[in-house]
Amino acid sequence: MKAIVKYAPEPGNMEIREVPEPKPAPGQVKIKVVAAGICGSDLHIYDSDIAIPVRPPVTVGHEFSGVIVELGEGVTEFKVGDRVVSETAFSYCGKCENCREGWYNLCPERKTLGYWYNGIFTNYTVVPAGRVHLIPDNVDDISAALTEPLACVCHAVFDLSVILPTDLVLVSGPGPIGLMTMQVIRSFGARVIVSGTDVDEERLALARRLGAEYTINVQKESLADRINELTAGKGVDVVMECSGSAHGMNSGLKVLKKRGYFTQLGMGKPVIEFYVEALNYKEPHISGSLGSRKANWEQALHLLSRGKVLVDEIANVRLPMDEWKTAFDRFRRKDGGKFILFPFKQD
């Protein structure tokens, strides 16, 4: 079968290659890939500038939905034909403090699908049955392919931030993660402002259609002035920073209220100039956010199934895997929302 393979560690070094079809080991399931999403981190794997361990040659890709086609020895909880998604933490130690307390996303031994183990930009993949979740019948294949990024959003919102239904929240950055973050927060009633720049005008319009109370183009109007006006000078209760840009982080901290919550979801440059004065004067609660935990997958599927998070319009570019290069280039230029790739035609 064909696969998109990162075949050597240096930047680039990715191409379509012929790889053997995998067989499920005991305890694993073999899944036929139906729809695959391109993640920002796939670009980082291409560029070889990601801190998560990568083991080339490896089939890339980790966001997907699929159908079980074969069960490894001892797997009884699933059957052939089940529509499923899989967590991306292929293996972790199970013994460190993080693992013992259910935070395996932070395990130093964690090895990830599409980084260390062959991923899903291909026709078939194998994963441990313990990572697999059934897709509710009313969730379509493309929406289900966004379960992974939505689980990361659920981790940031439910596990790492404190948001009340009465809060006003700033979501900085209207990319797929920002648009999902806004909807997860809207699902329990808090009001959301989404901010972006000139290139984001279409995404800001989509944010309004999907439930954002306010959108702000920070190149057209002052974020600080608008938020002062909306909060009588107090500042927003929570900032969810989804852009990963220094500007997004620093302007977010400036409009955060005293003792507010600030959670970083966006991944940008490893070192930036940082408005550290906010720590001295505001006593903010600041958290990072990395990946997701098992419970977040159930939350994500639940929100999709109940129609609380709509992702169909976010997943607005759909291409065959043969056109991955075009897709990666367009994704890099932000020419589209979430990119969905469909597996190679097989004869």
Ligand SMILES: [Zn+2]
């Ligand atoms: Zn991802």
Ligand SMILES: [Zn+2]
């Ligand atoms: Zn561990």
